Amino acid sequence: xxxxGIDVLFKGxxxxxxxxxxxxxxxxxxxxxxxxxLLGLAVGVLMTSKNPIIKAFFRVxxxxxxxxxxxxxxxxxxxxxxxxxGWNLAPETSAVIVFSFWGVAEMGDLVRGALxxxxxxxxxxxEALGMTxxxxxxxxxxxxxxxxxIPLSINLITRMIKTTSLVIMIGxxxxxxxxxxxxxxxxxxxxxxxxxxxAVVFLLYFLLCWPISKLAxxxxxxxx
Amino acid sequence: MSLLEIRHxxxxxxxxxxxxxxxxxxxxxxxxxxxxxSGCGKSTFLRCINALEEIQxxxxxxxxxxxxxxxxxxxxxxxxxxxxxxxxxxxxxKTILENILLAPLKVQKRNRSEAEAEAMELLExxxxxxxxxxxxxxxxxxxxxxxxxxxxxxxHPEILLLDEITAALDPEMVREVLDVVMxxxxxxxxxxxxxHEMAFAKAIATRVLFLEKGEIVEESCDAxxxxxxxxxxxxxxxxxxxxx
Numbered sequence: 001x002x003x004x005g006i007d008v009l010f011k012g013x014x015x016x017x018x019x020x021x022x023x024x025x026x027x028x029x030x031x032x033x034x035x036x037x038l039l040g041l042a043v044g045v046l047m048t049s050k051n052p053i054i055k056a057f058f059r060v061x062x063x064x065x066x067x068x069x070x071x072x073x074x075x076x077x078x079x080x081x082x083x084x085x086g087w088n089l090a091p092e093t094s095a096v097i098v099f100s101f102w103g104v105a106e107m108g109d110l111v112r113g114a115l116x117x118x119x120x121x122x123x124x125x126x127e128a129l130g131m132t133x134x135x136x137x138x139x140x141x142x143x144x145x146x147x148x149x150i151p152l153s154i155n156l157i158t159r160m161i162k163t164t165s166l167v168i169m170i171g172x173x174x175x176x177x178x179x180x181x182x183x184x185x186x187x188x189x190x191x192x193x194x195x196x197x198x199a200v201v202f203l204l205y206f207l208l209c210w211p212i213s214k215l216a217x218x219x220x221x222x223x224x
Numbered sequence: 225m226s227l228l229e230i231r232h233x234x235x236x237x238x239x240x241x242x243x244x245x246x247x248x249x250x251x252x253x254x255x256x257x258x259x260x261x262s263g264c265g266k267s268t269f270l271r272c273i274n275a276l277e278e279i280q281x282x283x284x285x286x287x288x289x290x291x292x293x294x295x296x297x298x299x300x301x302x303x304x305x306x307x308x309x310x311x312x313x314x315x316x317x318k319t320i321l322e323n324i325l326l327a328p329l330k331v332q333k334r335n336r337s338e339a340e341a342e343a344m345e346l347l348e349x350x351x352x353x354x355x356x357x358x359x360x361x362x363x364x365x366x367x368x369x370x371x372x373x374x375x376x377x378x379x380h381p382e383i384l385l386l387d388e389i390t391a392a393l394d395p396e397m398v399r400e401v402l403d404v405v406m407x408x409x410x411x412x413x414x415x416x417x418x419x420h421e422m423a424f425a426k427a428i429a430t431r432v433l434f435l436e437k438g439e440i441v442e443e444s445c446d447a448x449x450x451x452x453x454x455x456x457x458x459x460x461x462x463x464x465x466x467x468x
Contacts, residue, residue, distance in 0.1 A: 124276055125313040125372075129327035129379065130302040139326060143317050223317075 005196030008186045018197075021178035022204050025164045028095050028174070033157050035096070036103025040153075043104055044111020058108065065105035071166050073098045078170040095167045099160055106156055114148040115141075147223040154216035158209040175201055225288045227252050227382055227414055228273065234281030235265070235272055235438075242268045243438045246282065250383065255409050256416045257425040257447070260435035261462060266418045267310075269435070270385045273416070274305040286382070299331065306381030310388040312368040314360040314375070320347070321356040324375045332379065339378070346374040350404050366397030370404055383414045390421060422466050426451040434459045 009015050047058045078094040081087070089097075118141055126136040168177045179197045186193045226249045233246035242265045250256055258266045271277045273284055275293040283290050291301040314323050321343060328339040347353040350370040352363075360368055369389050376384060386405065390398040402424050409415065409428050419425055425432070429447035433440055434454070442459045444450035454460045 119311075121309055121311050121313045122315070125307075125309060125315075127276060128274055128302060128305075128307040128309075129375070130299045130331045131327065132299055135330055139330060140315055144315075147317060 003190070003192050004199075005190050005192030005194065006200070008182060008190045008193040008196060009200055011186070014182050017178050017182065018175060018200065018204065021173060021175035022208070024092075024172065024174040025161065025167075025176075026208065028092060028099065028164050028167060028172075029157070029161045031096050032099035032103055033160055035100040036107045036156070036160070037153065039100070039104045040107025041111055043108030044115060047108055047112035048115050062105045062109055065102050070098060070102060070163055071169060073101065074166060074170055091167065091170045091172045094170060095164070095172060099164070103156065103160055107153060110149060110152045110156065111145070114145045114152070117148060118144055147219075150223075151216040151220040154212055154219075158212050158216075161209055161212075162205065175204060226250065226285075227254075227287065229285040229288070230273070230282070231285070232282035233269075233272060233279060233284065235268055235277060236280050241438055243272070246440070248433070248440075250414065250416065252382075252414055253412050254414055254430050255428050256431045256433060257429035258416060258418045258433045258435060259420070259422070259425060259462070260433075260441075264435040265438040266435050267387050270307070270387050270416060270418055273383075273385060274302050274307055276307075303331065303379050304382045306376030306379055306384040308369065308372045308376055308384070308386050308389050310391050312360065312365060312372070312392070314368055314371060316360050319357050319359055320352070320363070320371050323360070323371060324378055327375070328378050343374070343378055346377055347371075349407075350374055351400075364397060365393045366400045369393065369397075369401045373401075373404055373408075377408075383416065384408070386415060386417045386419070388418050388420065390419070422451065422463070434462065436462075 009018070043058065046054055049055060074094065077098050078089060078091060082089050122140055122144070123136060126140045131139070164174065165176050167174055173181075179201045183193045183197050190196075228248070228250040230246055230248040233243055234241070235243040246269070248256075258269065260266050268277060272279050273291075275284070275291050275298060278293055285291070286301060286304050289297075289301065291305075292298065295301070314320075315326070318326065321340070324343045324347070325336070325339055328334045328343075329336060344353055344356070347356060350373065352367060352370055352374075355363060355367065355371075360371070363371065372389075389405075390401050393401065398421065402421065405415070405417070406424075406428055417425070417428070426447050429450075430445070432442075432444045432447050432450045434442040434444075434450075434456070436458055442450070442454060442456045444455075450459070451463065454463060
């Protein structure tokens with residue numbers, strides 16, 4: 001069998017560089033996820049609104065996010081908007097804007113779903129016990145909503161982490177780009193590095209997302 | 225002064241009238257059984273009494289005080305009225321004991337050890353003391369309904385509303401729930417019961433209301449006489465439908 005090309009990983013600072021790239025991907029996801037959760041909670045509550053204008057607005061927003069590939073959104077923001085509006089957006093800022101735009105919509109929809117899945121009778125039994133509206137939300141509705149929400153939103157988080165690999169297209173040097181650079185630089189001495197290094201990248205993504213999705217299924221079981 | 229007084233109660237959803245000009249007075253110790261075909265408004269009627277439903281006319285007085293959905297005193301008024309629903313309405317994220325203690329602690333601001341002692345005493349009475357730390361999903365439907373009754377009782381309501389509490393239960397679980405209700409009646413609790421269990425209704429009622437299309441068609445203070453010889457044709461036809 002030919003060499004797997006893993007040896008390249010241990011040349012110079014290659015492994016550290018890969019980890020650095022992973023950190024870039026993680027940083028973009030962490031910021032976008034935080035924005036998505038915070039704004040998503042508010043958007044989710046608004047999505048349950050009975051006001052037809054508010055409802056239609058968020059419906060359109062959600063559809064746009066679902067229909068547009070994230071890469072197109074990245075291009076529109078990074079290459080398109082900077083030209084048309086003449087502003088200056090760093091690639092990483094553009095990435096955070098796009099991923100947050102996406103995440104807020106998806107998170108909002110999850111929150112909306114969790115809120116409307118709480119049966120009417122839960123509100124009514126709390127009311128019948130003399131609880132005020134605030135007490136009902138605080139002790140009955142929110143705890144149940146959050147339980148339903150946590151596993152779902154964790155899945156969204158792992159999806160966002162994985163999708164950050166697209167930012168390579170607007171020139172951000174994250175883990176995948178670093179991997180390509182390492183492979184290119186060692187093309188002559190270790191032509192098989194493409195296998196070894198990309199396998200390591202796979203492993204890094206796995207190590208990042210697996211515990212998160214494990215946590216999700218654990219919580220899902222515990223709170224089912 | 226009567227415990228519960230309903231005057232000219234009018235309830236409608238849009239153009240559709242559910243309850244027409246309802247009048248009723250309930251005294252302490254009464255066990256009022258409300259029967260009638262489905263859609264006659266009996267559940268809505270119970271829900272109007274603790275203001276779960278907006279009413280379009282008339283008033284509901286408890287101890288002479290009106291209970292209104294948007295009034296400031298709604299929380300304290302509702303504490304006078306206990307309610308148990310048809311579906312298992314326990315809070316799924318809380319244990320049995322926490323389900324029972326939530327309202328006494330948060331709404332009535334009672335002392336925990338005192339409320340817990342009473343909760344355990346009540347659970348003992350319905351035979352579920354050993355399930356205190358279980359979650360609702362671990363209980364059978366009948367057990368859940370008994371807990372729901374305890375959760376209402378611990379608030380010391382002056383009147384208890386039971387809305388088809390056995391309708392969603394398997395037949396063999398109906399008995400254990402009705403036995404609890406029966407013992408409450410014997411202890412002198414005031415109750416309004418919507419039910420389709422006619423044998424139970426006959427045994428427990430001190431008064432019977434027969435409803436159809438949002439109106440009281442027949443009212444009787446003698447349950448035995450009503451169930452054996454109803455005065456109106458419509459009640460007779462309704463009762464016949466339970467015979468085979």
